[in-house]
Amino acid sequence: MLNAATFLHExxxxxxxxxxxGLVFVWxxxxxxxxxxxxxxxxxxxxxxxxxxxxxxxxxxxxWIRFDIRFYTLTLVFLVFxxxxxxxxPWAAAYDTFIEGGSxxxxxxxxxxxxxxxxxxxxxxxxxxxxxxxxxxxxxxLSEESLKGGVVRVPEASQPxxxxx
Amino acid sequence: xxxxxxxxxxxxERAAPALPRxxxxxxxxxxxxxxxxxxxxxxxxxxxxxxxxxLDSQPLIGNLHxxxxxxxxxxxxxxxLPYVDRMDYLGxxxxxxxxxxxxxxxxxVEVPKRAQYLRVILCEIxxxxxxLFAAGQFGxxxxxxxxxxxxxxxxxxxxxxxxxxxxxxxxxxxxxxxxVTRDVSDDWKRKCIAWCDQVAAHMDEYNNLLTYxxxxxxxxxxxxxxxxxxxxxxxxxxPILRAAGVPRDLRKDMPYSSYEDFDFxxxxxxxxxxxxxxxxxRHRQRLxxxxxxxxxxxxxxxxxxxxxxxxxxxxRGWKAPEGEAYVASEAxxxxxxxxxxxxxxxxxxxxxMRGPSFYNISLLSEMSRGLLIGDLIALMGSIDITxxxxxx
Amino acid sequence: MTEATRPGRPSYMPxxxxxxxxVEQTILLTKAEWLVDWSRKSALWPLGFGLACCAIEMISTxxxxxxxxxxxxxxxxxxxxxxxxxxxxxxxxxxxxxxxRRLWDQMADxxxxxxxxxCTVGGGPYFKYGYHVVKGVDKVVPVDIYLPGCPPRPEALLxxxxxxxxxxxxxxxRLNGKDPGFTPPEKGSRQAKKDGISPVEPWETxxxxxxxxxxxxxxxxxxxxxxxxxxxxxxxPAGEGAPGAAAAPKPERPARPPKPPETPNPEGSA
Amino acid sequence: MTPAEALxxxxxxxxxxxxxxxxxxxxxxxVEAARVLRxxxxxxMLHQISGVDRPPDKMEVVYHFARLKPAExxxxxxxxxxxxxxxxxxAHEWASANWGERETLDLLGVTFSxxxxxxxxxxxxxxEGHPLRKDYAYPVEYHGVDCVE
Numbered sequence: 001m002l003n004a005a006t007f008l009h010e011x012x013x014x015x016x017x018x019x020x021x022g023l024v025f026v027w028x029x030x031x032x033x034x035x036x037x038x039x040x041x042x043x044x045x046x047x048x049x050x051x052x053x054x055x056x057x058x059x060x061x062x063x064w065i066r067f068d069i070r071f072y073t074l075t076l077v078f079l080v081f082x083x084x085x086x087x088x089x090p091w092a093a094a095y096d097t098f099i100e101g102g103s104x105x106x107x108x109x110x111x112x113x114x115x116x117x118x119x120x121x122x123x124x125x126x127x128x129x130x131x132x133x134x135x136x137x138x139x140x141x142l143s144e145e146s147l148k149g150g151v152v153r154v155p156e157a158s159q160p161x162x163x164x165x
Numbered sequence: 166x167x168x169x170x171x172x173x174x175x176x177x178e179r180a181a182p183a184l185p186r187x188x189x190x191x192x193x194x195x196x197x198x199x200x201x202x203x204x205x206x207x208x209x210x211x212x213x214x215x216x217x218x219x220l221d222s223q224p225l226i227g228n229l230h231x232x233x234x235x236x237x238x239x240x241x242x243x244x245x246l247p248y249v250d251r252m253d254y255l256g257x258x259x260x261x262x263x264x265x266x267x268x269x270x271x272x273x274v275e276v277p278k279r280a281q282y283l284r285v286i287l288c289e290i291x292x293x294x295x296x297l298f299a300a301g302q303f304g305x306x307x308x309x310x311x312x313x314x315x316x317x318x319x320x321x322x323x324x325x326x327x328x329x330x331x332x333x334x335x336x337x338x339x340x341x342x343x344x345v346t347r348d349v350s351d352d353w354k355r356k357c358i359a360w361c362d363q364v365a366a367h368m369d370e371y372n373n374l375l376t377y378x379x380x381x382x383x384x385x386x387x388x389x390x391x392x393x394x395x396x397x398x399x400x401x402x403x404p405i406l407r408a409a410g411v412p413r414d415l416r417k418d419m420p421y422s423s424y425e426d427f428d429f430x431x432x433x434x435x436x437x438x439x440x441x442x443x444x445x446x447r448h449r450q451r452l453x454x455x456x457x458x459x460x461x462x463x464x465x466x467x468x469x470x471x472x473x474x475x476x477x478x479x480x481r482g483w484k485a486p487e488g489e490a491y492v493a494s495e496a497x498x499x500x501x502x503x504x505x506x507x508x509x510x511x512x513x514x515x516x517x518m519r520g521p522s523f524y525n526i527s528l529l530s531e532m533s534r535g536l537l538i539g540d541l542i543a544l545m546g547s548i549d550i551t552x553x554x555x556x557x
Numbered sequence: 558m559t560e561a562t563r564p565g566r567p568s569y570m571p572x573x574x575x576x577x578x579x580v581e582q583t584i585l586l587t588k589a590e591w592l593v594d595w596s597r598k599s600a601l602w603p604l605g606f607g608l609a610c611c612a613i614e615m616i617s618t619x620x621x622x623x624x625x626x627x628x629x630x631x632x633x634x635x636x637x638x639x640x641x642x643x644x645x646x647x648x649x650x651x652x653x654x655x656x657x658r659r660l661w662d663q664m665a666d667x668x669x670x671x672x673x674x675x676c677t678v679g680g681g682p683y684f685k686y687g688y689h690v691v692k693g694v695d696k697v698v699p700v701d702i703y704l705p706g707c708p709p710r711p712e713a714l715l716x717x718x719x720x721x722x723x724x725x726x727x728x729x730x731r732l733n734g735k736d737p738g739f740t741p742p743e744k745g746s747r748q749a750k751k752d753g754i755s756p757v758e759p760w761e762t763x764x765x766x767x768x769x770x771x772x773x774x775x776x777x778x779x780x781x782x783x784x785x786x787x788x789x790x791x792x793x794p795a796g797e798g799a800p801g802a803a804a805a806p807k808p809e810r811p812a813r814p815p816k817p818p819e820t821p822n823p824e825g826s827a
Numbered sequence: 828m829t830p831a832e833a834l835x836x837x838x839x840x841x842x843x844x845x846x847x848x849x850x851x852x853x854x855x856x857x858v859e860a861a862r863v864l865r866x867x868x869x870x871x872m873l874h875q876i877s878g879v880d881r882p883p884d885k886m887e888v889v890y891h892f893a894r895l896k897p898a899e900x901x902x903x904x905x906x907x908x909x910x911x912x913x914x915x916x917x918a919h920e921w922a923s924a925n926w927g928e929r930e931t932l933d934l935l936g937v938t939f940s941x942x943x944x945x946x947x948x949x950x951x952x953x954x955e956g957h958p959l960r961k962d963y964a965y966p967v968e969y970h971g972v973d974c975v976e
Contacts, residue, residue, distance in 0.1 A: 032589045040666070047662035053636060055198025056656035057209065065191035068216050133216070199656050200606050202635045207608055207653055227949035228653040229609055232687045234934070235958050239686045247682060254610035254708075298613070317620040324617075335613055335708055400872045400893075400923035411895065418898030491891055491900055493874070502900075504877045504889060517877035517889075527926045553609055556949055651969045652951045688958055688965050688974065689950060696972050 073130040077122075084118050192220055199228050203306045203542045206552030208526065210545075212538070219541050222533040224526050230556040237516040242268070242342060243481055245513065250336040252501075252520060253554040256295040258288045258327075259496040260554070261340040264516065266421055267503040268342050271490035274479060279472040280344035281423040286357070286465045287327060287339065288422075289458040293364060294323040295497035296451040296458075299549040303448055304375045306546035307384050312375040319364045326360055329353055342483060343476030354466050361459045368456060376449060377438075385444040389532055389544035392442050399528040402521050403499030405548055408450040409442040410434035415495040422494075427464045429457045444547035451549070484511060498522055498549055520554030591726075597641070597667065598629075598725040601718065604640035605633035606660065608647025611674035614708040615646045623711035628718050637664040642721065643698070644714075648676035648683060649691045661698040669724070671717050672700040675707040682707065830901045833867035834860055849889070849902035854914050857905050861890070861917055869894045870901050873917065876927035878935035880960050886912040888937055912937040919943075934959040 007013065043049070052059040091111055098107040125131060192213050199207040207228035213221045233252055237245040249264045250257040262284060269276060276284075297320045301313035324334045330349055331339035339346055349357075375381055391401065396409045406413050414431040416424040432453035435441035439449075485507040493502035499521020506515040525548045533541050607615055618625045625631045634640040637660045649657055661670065672694050675681030680692035694700060701724055704717040831845035834852065841856035852860045864870040870892035879887040890903040905914055916939040917924035928939040929948040936957035939945065947954065956963055966974045 036589055036593050043666050046666075048659045049662050051659070051663065053638060053663050054196045055209070056200040056660045057196040057198040058659070060196060060211070061194030062191075063193070065193060071216065199653060200604075200637075200660055202605055206612070207647075227947075227951070228650060228656070229648060230650055230652070230689050230949040231609075231648050231683050232689050232958060235688065235963075236683070236686045238959075251610055251682070254613055314621055317617070317622070321617070321620070321622045334617075334710060335610055397872050398922040400874060400921075402872075413895055413898070415898070418895075491875075491902065493893075493900065500874070500893075502875055502891070504875060504891065506879060515877070515879050517875070517879075519875045523926060523930075524923050527923065531922075651954075651972065651974075654972055655970070688963075691972055692974070 070133050074133045077125050205550055217537050219533045219536050222530055224529045226555050229552045233557040237513055241511050247338050253551050255298055255551055256291050256497040257336045258291040262288055263494050263501040264503045265340050265342055266494055267490045267492040267505040268485055270492050271488040271505050272485040274343045277472050278470045280474045282465050282469050283345050284422050286462055289461045290323055292497045293455050293458045294320050296455050300451050303546040306542050307381055309375055322360050343479035345474050348474050361462050365459050385543050386439040388444045388540045390440055390443045400524040401528055404447050404450045407433050408446040415493055415500055427461045429460050444543045447547040520557055522550040522555040526550050594726050598722040601630045601642045602632045602634050602640050603630055603642045603644045604637050605635050611646035611708040618711035618714045630718050640664055642669050644671045644673050645677045645694045646673040649694045650689045654691050654697045658697050669701045669721055670698050671702045673704045675705055678703045678705050828867050830868050833863050837863045849904050851904040854905050854907050858915050864892050864901055871895050873921040873923045876931055878931040878937050882961050884909050888914050913940055915940050916942040
């Protein structure tokens with residue numbers, strides 16, 4: 001039977017407060033801030049606003065270029081070890097139940113095995129030199145010939161010089 | 166030859182021919198342009214990079230060309246002085262001294278001893294302030310914001326000191342041909358000595374905070390090494406040359422404005438860490454030069470002779486007689502010089518000012534090949550450029 | 558002579574588009590409008606964009622002694638996308654002008670401009686002989702606050718930021734009709750703030766283009782007639798004493814083109 | 828050894844005028860003269876290149892070399908006709924000449940033959956005229972922005 005005491009006791013009080021709070025925020029967003037947003041200055045393509053920002057210059061060169069492979073392998077390596085850590089979290093959380101269940105030792109050894117397997121992967125990648133993402137392997141763009149430099153060489157002008165009309 | 170935004174970029178092959186065709190990778194060309202936190206002003210650098218490694222760069226200057234030399238030829242002698250201040254707005258008094266020295270040598274104007282001492286005192290204070298800004302800015306480029314705040318504390322006191330004598334905080338118009346405009350009071354001398362002690366006391370604080378900071382060391386030791394030969398080839402002078410091991414300081418080698426009366430050491434070459442000529446040595450070089458400048462200030466104040474501060478013969482409408490001179494002096498960023506020609510007219514016939522940053526930046530293109538982009542920032546921060554004197 | 562190619566209008570500037578007032582008049586708001594303006598005023602993020610000597614004074618203002626963070630403006634954003642105020646601190650040269658304009662275009666609205674230093678207000682010391690210096694940055698971007706001084710002291714920049722905050726805050730008063738129309742604050746800014754006097758919104762009147770329809774055409778014709786009459790008179794050789802030895806005649810300054818017409822005070826508030 | 832003696836000894840015909848302050852050489856011989864200064868007189872740094880406009884017919888290019896031990900400046904002058912000022916470039920041996928000559932080209936219009944990158948350095952690419960010439964007419968307008976208020 002619903003009366004004031006049971007109403008509060010069964011927790012409906014909290015629901016009432018949260019509902020009130022929710023409605024206030026809904027009203028605030030829809031009506032008050034909504035109207036203000038409607039009246040913000042809205043000039044999406046004024047002048048060069050849409051152009052890519054490159055320190056105040058019209059962007060030269062092209063961003064859609066073929067990057068070096070080494071960045072791709074590096075992200076793959078990161079992905080693998082990220083998942084590995086993600087898998088360690090539940091194990092760590094449940095480790096006390098293992099101890100109560102008496103199989104703490106075996107759980108620990110299993111994790112070591114798991115880490116060992118991934119360690120082998122890390123060693124392979126390390127030996128192959130893929131972790132060294134800064135320097136490029138010989139034969140890549142950073143060969144002696146291109147390091148000779150001189151004036152900046154660029155494939156071709158991809159952007160007209162004058163500001164877009 | 167393609168032109169992109171005023172940049173003459175040579176037509177070049179897409180990548181090194183040694184690559185097998187299938188895994189051809191391209192280079193990214195972009196601007197580290199006029200509006201960039203680490204270019205210390207409106208310098209624009211076009212970079213060609215492979216990933217993080219800079220293959221080639223081309224600094225493009227001229228965004229702050231303010232026609233200084235044409236103005237010096239159009240205005241009378243006295244009117245032209247404020248424009249020389251605005252060349253290196255961080256070491257403005259040294260710029261004034263540069264122009265004034267060559268005009269005085271050409272016109273054989275005699276400067277009273279007290280005025281020479283006052284010029285030395287204020288120029289050295291200006292050098293300390295400029296080096297504090299440069300060291301703090303370099304720390305800021307490397308990501309350490311706090312040292313910049315600490316160094317600015319001393320810099321603000323120094324600015325108030327100069328403000329008290331010259332009337333300006335950053336640009337002073339204090340030095341005239343044949344002397345200076347105002348004398349200093351005894352109270353000011355006491356404050357100046359107190360300020361010198363304060364800066365000297367805080368030097369080890371800066372070193373612990375920034376110079377010997379582990380991260381800073383990793384970022385700057387052995388990075389962008391400018392050796393003696395490259396510096397001389399590009400005529401890069403000042404802390405860059407001295408950090409590269411060349412004991413060249415015009416205050417010692419070609420003394421002017423009675424610098425020979427003071428004994429101070431010229432810090433040179435490899436300091437206690439890092440390789441000779443690397444970014445860390447340039448930074449350490451500036452901090453050591455601050456300590457030397459403080460010594461000079463103390464000696465100059467102690468030995469300040471009596472006498473008037475300006476040459477009475479030089480009045481407002483003064484004109485230099487026919488003649489020419491080339492005098493160089495040591496500004497915080499390098500050697501400035503003025504090739505002054507006078508034909509007896511109301512204005513200088515030609516006053517060719519040398520901005521050290523103009524030559525310090527020109528070695529950026531060769532030095533940046535093979536650097537990482539972060540190291541290029543270390544290189545630019547350590548050579549400490551001011552675009553005012555670079556573009557004039 | 559279309560609007561885009563009117564002399565005195567930089568070629569890299571897009572043609573101005575009209576701001577349609579209807580959207581604004583329909584909705585009158587009180588507290589919410591003030592809330593938005595108060596939040597914008599208290600967090601004016603400047604664009605880290607120092608050109609010359611004034612930039613060093615701008616950095617001094619951001620440091621501990623003058624501490625611009627008391628006004629919420631110490632976060633210097635490196636990219637224009639996240640900046641609200643463009644403090645043009647230093648000499649704008651002709652080579653730099655298109656870049657300043659592009660940076661201003663790339664800033665998100667609402668945006669303001671403080672012209673810091675005599676060079677940006679009107680060419681400053683480089684006015685007469687600076688062939689490469691733009692005589693005042695309002696030829697390039699619409700300026701809200703002009704801050705003279707060479708370089709202005711950090712306290713002056715703080716004053717400029719306070720004036721800008723009044724400009725931002727006055728927007729809600731103006732929109733709510735409580736504003737008796739734009740008259741520049743005669744006495745100190747405190748007085749102006751009390752009276753609720755506020756200039757018109759920067760993004761509504763493009764000050765840089767200084768144009769208005771009928772009235773301007775008539776002023777231009779007058780100016781052109783006067784210039785033609787002055788050009789007819791013998792051009793007196795101006796300029797200082799030519800250097801004695803050189804035989805070449807001193808080049809006298811070119812005839813002054815008709816002055817671009819001023820914007821009259823907008824008649825009244827919305 | 829002073830520059831005057833060294834240059835007289837090395838290339839007597841190229842020296843037009845020699846005094847203790849400077850040596851004026853023929854324009855074509857400037858590269859060899861600089862080389863003599865480097866080997867014989869110990870000039871280690873090209874300190875400054877200055878162009879001087881001497882209307883109506885002369886244009887001067889003044890090179891200041893810096894010697895470190897004992898510290899001194901050695902001056903070379905070259906005068907070329909003002910109508911077509913051409914001077915061979917020093918940029919291949921003295922790297923600081925690269926930008927110095929580009930600025931002289933930019934502000935005074937002296938072309939340096941053989942320069943690796945002969946373009947304006949300070950003024951925009953499409954700027955007309957060379958400002959430091961005595962008869963330079965101020966621009967009225969550049970890209971739509973008025974130059975005279």
